[in-house]
Amino acid sequence: MSILSRLLGKHAKPEARAEVSETYKEFRIIAAPQPDEGGYRVGARIEKEIGGEVKVHRLVRADTVRGLDEAEAFSIRKAKQMIDEQGEAIFR
Numbered sequence: 001m002s003i004l005s006r007l008l009g010k011h012a013k014p015e016a017r018a019e020v021s022e023t024y025k026e027f028r029i030i031a032a033p034q035p036d037e038g039g040y041r042v043g044a045r046i047e048k049e050i051g052g053e054v055k056v057h058r059l060v061r062a063d064t065v066r067g068l069d070e071a072e073a074f075s076i077r078k079a080k081q082m083i084d085e086q087g088e089a090i091f092r
Helices: 003-008 068-091
Strands: 021-024 027-031 034-036 039-050 053-065
Touching (some): 021 068, 027 068, 039 068
Antiparallel strands (some): 039 053
């Protein structure tokens, strides 16, 4: 990379975002939306310790949202809905 490119900020690495997570009914939800055409695909990781082992379920939805902040919030909402509907059965 040339000095000029560095000075102008080309090829600069984007800053890492803080992980968006929340605890809900003893489950840990981590928002994990994926970049998609025109926005972000809704996704999250749902974790819970059961019998001394951390179980993990990866939630991926077809829904897309334009902004990253909105996608993270929507991902958390969808994960809560799944927990309410299925509980620990999501790990089977």
